[in-house]
Amino acid sequence: MSSGSLTERLIAEITENPELADKLKKLIENVTLTEISRELKIYRQDIQRLSEEQTRLAQEQVKLREDFNKLYQEQVKLREDFQKLSEEQTRLAQEQVKLREDFQKLSEEQTRLAQEQVKLREDFNKLLNEVKELKLSYKRLDKKVDRMFGAMLKGFTDLSQFAGMTFEEFVRRFLENYLKDMKILPKDKSLTSTIIEGEEIDVFSEDPPIIGEVTSFTQSTDEINKILRKAEVFRRKYGKEPAKYLIIMTTRKKTYRELEEMAKKWNINLIVGKISG
Numbered sequence: 001m002s003s004g005s006l007t008e009r010l011i012a013e014i015t016e017n018p019e020l021a022d023k024l025k026k027l028i029e030n031v032t033l034t035e036i037s038r039e040l041k042i043y044r045q046d047i048q049r050l051s052e053e054q055t056r057l058a059q060e061q062v063k064l065r066e067d068f069n070k071l072y073q074e075q076v077k078l079r080e081d082f083q084k085l086s087e088e089q090t091r092l093a094q095e096q097v098k099l100r101e102d103f104q105k106l107s108e109e110q111t112r113l114a115q116e117q118v119k120l121r122e123d124f125n126k127l128l129n130e131v132k133e134l135k136l137s138y139k140r141l142d143k144k145v146d147r148m149f150g151a152m153l154k155g156f157t158d159l160s161q162f163a164g165m166t167f168e169e170f171v172r173r174f175l176e177n178y179l180k181d182m183k184i185l186p187k188d189k190s191l192t193s194t195i196i197e198g199e200e201i202d203v204f205s206e207d208p209p210i211i212g213e214v215t216s217f218t219q220s221t222d223e224i225n226k227i228l229r230k231a232e233v234f235r236r237k238y239g240k241e242p243a244k245y246l247i248i249m250t251t252r253k254k255t256y257r258e259l260e261e262m263a264k265k266w267n268i269n270l271i272v273g274k275i276s277g
Helices: 003-016 020-160 167-181 221-238 253-265
Strands: 192-196 199-205 210-218 243-251 268-276
Touching: 003 167, 003 253, 020 199, 167 192, 167 199, 167 243, 192 221, 210 221, 221 243, 243 253, 253 268
Parallel strands: 210 243, 243 268
Antiparallel strands: 192 199, 199 210
16 A cells, blocks of 8 residues: 555545544644653753853853963063073173182282292392391301400400509499490499399499499309399399399300300300400
């Protein structure tokens, strides 16, 4: 049977039977409304899901915008930090150049100072040698003066016998004139003799502090001990260290060497007129 004949028969049945037509109409309407209602419900659910999804997307979009703003601000801050870092690096590079220049100057100054130090050492060595030579010259001159002084002392001592002076008095006057010429004893001062605590001091001056021991002959070093003892009583009384002079008219060569050594040790000015064999 063809579809065309079936349709024709259905139309004929509906035409002949109005009730069937009404039932069929109602059936079609019910089926259509139910389907439409179901579809609408589905559409509403889909719309609801879409609305919720749109809301979620909108919230995410807001959050993304906030995150983007934060990232942008962070990027701006990083750019500023990078700029500061770049400026700091430039400043450090400039300081490094300056430090290198300062180091170069310091190195040159150190080299100059080292050269000056070498020159100063050379000059100091020259000066030291000159001082040594001067000391030797002074020692030689001092010995010559001592010998000359001793020879003059011997000669004038011989003459003093004819002038009515004792040897001690003559030596005191002779030493006084010598010390005045050397600017050791002021012009208005004189050398005298005195006794302190029972010790007889042949040559004496309180200011400037001077003591001396005078003897015509010795063959021992006892005279050194005598003048040291007299210097001690001088210190006790006046609280000052005196210049010490030991004047001997004649002594033996061996005794002279011993006297000279002890005189150097105790800072005693030793004057000898004649050294015998």
